[in-house]
Amino acid sequence: MVEKVRTVTDVCCPFCGTLCDDLEIDIDLKTDQVVEVRNGCQIGTKKFYASNPSEHRFEKPLIKKNGELTEVSWEEAIDKAADILVKAQRPLLYGFSSTECEAQSRGVELAELLNAILDNTASVCHGPSLLAIQDVGASLATLGEIKNRADTVIFWGSNPVHAHPRHLSRYSDFIRGYFRTDGRNDRYIIVVDPRYTHTAQIADKYIKVKPNEDYELIQSIRAVLRGTDLDVKEVAGVPIEDIKELVERLKSANFGVLFFGMGLTQSLAHHRNIETAIRLVTELNDYNKFILIPMRGHYNVAGANQVFAWNTGYAYSIDFSRGYPRYNPGEFSSVQLLMRDEVDASLVVASDPGSNFPAGAVKNLFKHPLIAIEPHKTPTSAFADVVLPAAIAGIECEGTAYRMDKVPLRLRKVKEAPGESLSDKEILERIIEKVKGKLGE
Amino acid sequence: MDEIKLKIKKNLKFPLEADSITPDNFAGKTIAAIKKLPVYYATKKMTIGDFFDVSGKSTEVGNTKIIMEGDLSNVKRIGEKMTGGEIEINSDVGMHVGNNMSGGKIVVNGNADDWAGAMLQGGELEITGDAGHYVGSAYRGFWQGMKDGVIKVKGRVGIESMLWAKSSKPANKWPTLYCGSADAFLGIHNHGGTIVVEGDVDRCTGADQAWGNIVVKGKVSRLLPSYKKVGEVKEVQLPNGEVIKGKFIEYSGDHTIKKETAGRLYVAA
Structure with a gap:
């Protein structure tokens, strides 16, 4: 056959x-x-x-001419892109979380060359976690260790059944590990969420917290852990007896882990939620082994933070305008910069800010020249002046990516990219060459 | 006092980073030399003369007063690391005004953007309007923020003001913030700072406070559950010697840090 x-x-x-x-x-x-x-x-x-050729995929470089995206040669498209970037006074390079590490490091190189602002999608997802870790450190572990040892697992503001579907069966819930030979029966699962999610439905204990009151709840857990008798009867909708019971449960665990998601990082109090959660985890280490792991969304957003940090010292929201990297989320993060209209050209790599930034920021993003390195049609690419068709990293080109526990894994190439698509890395390298030429370096 | 007048002559599309505008940098310099001091606009290094009309004269730091006119709402870092003299800003002002200053006085006759008086080491910063977030705060990653000096804000201060404030009894340093009202997380991680609020404050006041005093003459929108009521007092004695009269409920906290804590929050009864 x-x-x-x-x-x-x-x-x-x-x-x-x-x-x-x-x-x-x-x-x-x-x-x-x-x-x-x-x-x-x-x-x-x-x-x-979705990597198969379809009407949604770009196969040739495009430039907007008379309001229409028109097919052009790579040479012309790269030239136009470099032109936009060199002429800009305060360019923004954004995205990078859904591509591989080599392309990300080219992004850093280009940002330094242009004295640009460099940001990745952490600034709208787990950036608060990074801020908190910077303030108070963090006790981390790999997912393999959790699989083999964890007997108490908390999901706080995170719904892995839908957002990380195989997380439960590979690392945190159903899987049998070296010391957890009976899988699910050897683990006690706690879910804290304002909504009774599908993850909550398979948990041993569901704690319904009032929206935006996570901070108060964690603070009171920490106070009870210190042995303080609180004045109040309930916190964030949770009775004080339940909090005391939870504290006993956490203290008696052998190896506990706290997974937290956007429900904690992007509800009110942001990084302060994570900071107090980290401190709770640190304090629980007086009784047992307890660690926490952010449930990262994009497959390589952890890698973007790693690559940016080892190149510039900072994980996201980096400003090169003075020739050296500076960092200050809120001042140099993309959404705030766009809201204040401080950016006059943008390069978006493997990301779609057009559909998830606030309306005011998107309006200002589209107002100025925009370059999109993107395999698919997205709201962002629809408004771009230059579209550079990319091969999908991990499907159509190789590379390295960092898992949510910061373990690097090698991505494989399984097929060829359609049409004239190039890898993100090669596109950025060509732009860098062109920009160098235009800057006379 | 010798006065130097700076009037901005351009509309700014991008923020202008003017950390060279301090009495320390201007003292003893001629107008021509002052005009040559660097400022940063977008990705370009330019000079004060490119953006400001400069007039007046200066001699020594302590005797120099800089008066700034025009729309300065997009000018950042005025008065950074100043050690003496005065700056009067007759406009709204951009981020980081008076950050790291250790002496002298800045008066902003208008609103200030975020990070006003961040990491203040001494001196006085007065804002007649509202201030943005992180007033008198520690910068990212620092465990000791404002260590001395006074910030007075007539209006509202934004979130996380006086973050990681740190007093020192042996050195007699008492960082103090007076404000009209405040947003969430006022005095978070307080290590001895003093905060007096004339009006109301938002949630999580004094979160993770190790020691220090926060006095609120209005209401607290959501008192942290980790604070415990101690009793009622008729006056509050602040460590800098000041006495605030009035009926207050005294709370201790934050009990997340220690079971017995020297941190105090006074809320008007």
């Missing part, structure tokens, strides 16, 4: 921060298209199918 497909095994899934590394992809030999994805969750599987 003649083989019709080839199978690529041990593929990393470039979707969420769980970065599952056991996918099997079948590629049709004749058409070089993805025909079957095994082991992946629904979202990850969809991303592999």
Whole structure:
């Protein structure tokens, strides 16, 4: 029988921060298209199918001429992009979280060359976690350690059933580990959330917290842990007896872990929520082993933070305008800069701020020249002046990505990119060359 | 006092970073030399003369007063690290005004943007309007913020004002903030700072306060559950010697830090 497909095994899934590394992809030999994805969750599987040629994919570089995106050569598109960046007085380079580390480091190089502002999507998701970690440190571990040891697992403001579908079965809930031989039965799962989510429905204990009162709840848990008798009867809708019971449960754990998501980082109090959560975890280490892990969204947002930090000293919201990196979220973070209209040209790499930034910021983003390095049609690319078609990292080109616990994994290439698409890394390298030429370096 | 007048002559599209505008940098310099001091606009290094009309004269630091006119709402870092003299700003002012200053006085006749008086080491900063977030705060990653000096804000201060304030009894340093009203997380991580609020404050006042005094003459919108009522007092004695009269409920906290704490929050009864 003649083989019709080839199978690529041990593929990393470039979707969420769980970065599952056991996918099997079948590629049709004749058409070089993805025909079957095994082991992946629904979202990850969809991303592999979405890499196949379709009306949603860009296959050639485009430049906006007379209000229409028109196909041009790579040479012309790169020249136009470099022109925009060199002429700008305060350019912004944003995105980077859904591409591989080599491309991210080229982004840093370009930002330094242009004295630009460099930011990644952490500034609208787990940036508060980074701020908190900077203030009070953090006790971390790898997901493998959690799989083998954790007996008490808290999900706070996080709904992995939908956002990180395989997290529960690979690391934190159902999986059997070295010391947790009975899997789910060996673990006590606590979910804290204002809503009774699908994760809450499979938990042993669900704590309903009032929206935006997480900070008060964690503070009172910490006070009770210190042995203080509080004046109040309930905090954030949780009776004080429940808090005392929870504290006893946490103290008696062997190895506890707190996973937290956007519900904690992006509700009111932001980084202060994380800071007090970290301190709670630190204080629990007086009784047992307790750690925490941010549930990172984009598969390589942790990598973006790593790459930016080892190159510039800072993980996000970096300003090169004085020739050296400076950092101050709120002053140099993309949303605030755009809201104040302090940016006069933007380069967006593998991200879609057009559909998730506040309206005021998006309006100012679209007002000025915009370059999008992007495989698919998105609201951002629809308003771009230059669209540079990218190969999807982890599917159509190799690279490195960091899992949510900061373990680097190698991404595989399973198929060729359609049309004239190039990898993010190569596109950025070509822009850097062109910019150097225009700056006379 | 010798006066130097600076009048801005351009509309700014981008923020102008003017950390060279301090009495220390101007003292003893001619007008021509002052005009040559660097400022940073977008990605370019330019000079004070490019943006300001400069007039007047100066001799020594303590005797120099800088008076600034025109729309300065996008000018950052005025008075950074100043050690003496005076600055009078007759406009709204941009971020970081008076950050790291250790002496002298800045008066802002208008509103100030975020980080006003951040990491203040001494001196006095007065703002007649509202101030932005992080007034008198520590910069990111610092565990000791405002260590001495006084900030007076007539209007409202933004979130996380007086973050990581740190007093010193042996050195007789008592960082103090007076304000009209305040947003959330006022005096978070307070280590001995004094805060007096004329009006109301938002949630989480004095979160993680280790020691120090916060006096609120209005209401607290959501008192932290980790604070405990101690009793009622008729006056509050502040460590800088000042006495505030009036009926206050005394709370101790934040009990997340210690079971017994020297941190105090006084709220009008």
